[in-house]
Amino acid sequence: MLKSLLVLSILISRILSFAFDLNKTVECNIRYYFYHGSMVTAYNVSNFASLFNHSKFYRDKPTTFYIYGTMEGIWVPTVIAVKDAYLANGKQNFVIVGNLNPFLHVFINAPVIADKFSTNMIQFIRAGYDMSKVTFVSFSLGSKSIAPLTSRLIRKKSGGRLRLQRIVALDPGIIKDEELYLVGGRKLNEDDAKFVMTVHTDCHYWGTKESHGHVNFWVNGGCDQPMCHNDFTKSICNHIKAPLYWAEAVRSDSKKSFKSRQCTSYKCYLKKDCDLSLPVAYISLYTPSYTRGNYYVRTKKVAPYSRS
Numbered sequence: 001m002l003k004s005l006l007v008l009s010i011l012i013s014r015i016l017s018f019a020f021d022l023n024k025t026v027e028c029n030i031r032y033y034f035y036h037g038s039m040v041t042a043y044n045v046s047n048f049a050s051l052f053n054h055s056k057f058y059r060d061k062p063t064t065f066y067i068y069g070t071m072e073g074i075w076v077p078t079v080i081a082v083k084d085a086y087l088a089n090g091k092q093n094f095v096i097v098g099n100l101n102p103f104l105h106v107f108i109n110a111p112v113i114a115d116k117f118s119t120n121m122i123q124f125i126r127a128g129y130d131m132s133k134v135t136f137v138s139f140s141l142g143s144k145s146i147a148p149l150t151s152r153l154i155r156k157k158s159g160g161r162l163r164l165q166r167i168v169a170l171d172p173g174i175i176k177d178e179e180l181y182l183v184g185g186r187k188l189n190e191d192d193a194k195f196v197m198t199v200h201t202d203c204h205y206w207g208t209k210e211s212h213g214h215v216n217f218w219v220n221g222g223c224d225q226p227m228c229h230n231d232f233t234k235s236i237c238n239h240i241k242a243p244l245y246w247a248e249a250v251r252s253d254s255k256k257s258f259k260s261r262q263c264t265s266y267k268c269y270l271k272k273d274c275d276l277s278l279p280v281a282y283i284s285l286y287t288p289s290y291t292r293g294n295y296y297v298r299t300k301k302v303a304p305y306s307r308s
């Protein structure tokens with residue numbers, strides 16, 4: 001059902017593009033929502049850099065940019081869960097990257113969004129912010145297309161001087177790798193930031209079985225989440241668990257949430273047939289940037305999901 005909505009939205013944007021300049025429309029609809037306390041300040045592509053001067057923006061703290069998925073918006077429950085978790089955590093500035101119009105936040109428009117977002121990021125760094133404090137956290141379309149495209153463009157436009165520190169890609173997916181050429185993209189990979197970490201929850205439909213990052217966490221095997229029913233909602237239920245698990249990790253502020261093990265496969269992990277001499281890792285804000293490999297973890301069926 002959602003996939004047909006996706007196709008519909010692409011058709012609508014294609015049809016609209018005959019009527020008027022779609023690139024301009026997408027550009028005008030990009031919004032950066034900066035959350036401070038119970039307030040939100042929305043910036044557009046013209047005034048984004050002045051976020052640096054906002055009285056509630058902490059210049060010495062890290063900043064997370066959350067790039068949500070296809071046709072999502074700031075009213076979507078998973079987006080709210082992530083936002084509330086960052087506000088409760090309170091140790092960073094938090095900005096959501098999105099679109100006023102959800103029908104424009106689709107993969108076919110990702111190159112325009114990435115083009116504007118990368119230019120805005122460079123302006124923001126020129127205003128005085130420290131690039132090494134920037135993290136992109138992205139979900140779905142954000143992970144598969146907007147975050148990697150933006151990251152590459154920041155590097156290119158800055159002549160290689162600016163490089164993203166960290167990407168946390170939540171269930172990167174929706175677009176099949178062989179469809180990425182449509183938007184001139186490559187898949188998310190280890191070049192896209194100094195540290196790329198992925199959290200996989202739905203390998204069947206919305207996500208992927210492929211490894212994209214320096215470290216990949218396969219939660220409950222990365223395919224089937226134990227609280228999702230075996231019906232038509234299953235795949236989307238699996239998929240949206242990635243931001244919900246992440247929200248829990250952020251809210252807890254623990255260095256030891258979702259304790260995960262390296263193993264040959266999830267089957268071996270369940271049989272406890274793993275090389276126990278290998279280091280464990282955690283899905284957390286503090287996952288060290290030297291972490292490498294494929295990690296497996298099981299969760300509980302109800303929140304709090306982490307067993308550790």
Ligand SMILES: *[C@@H]1O[C@H](CO)[C@@H](O)[C@H](O)[C@H]1NC(C)=O
Nearest residue numbers: 027028029043044045046047
């Ligand atoms: C951005 O917002 C400012 C302030 O509300 C407005 O003056 C400006 O026209 C907007 N620019 C775009 C491109 O929407």
Ligand SMILES: *[C@@H]1O[C@H](CO)[C@@H](O)[C@H](O)[C@H]1NC(C)=O
Nearest residue numbers: 048049050051052053123127
């Ligand atoms: C921030 O404020 C200073 C002082 O008012 C101003 O010179 C500068 O242009 C502002 N920066 C941005 C990005 O708006």
Ligand SMILES: *[C@@H]1O[C@H](CO)[C@@H](O)[C@H](O)[C@H]1NC(C)=O
Nearest residue numbers: 021022023110111112113115
């Ligand atoms: C729209 O933007 C994309 C990406 O920036 C670009 O490749 C394309 O040529 C643009 N199309 C038009 C009609 O300007």
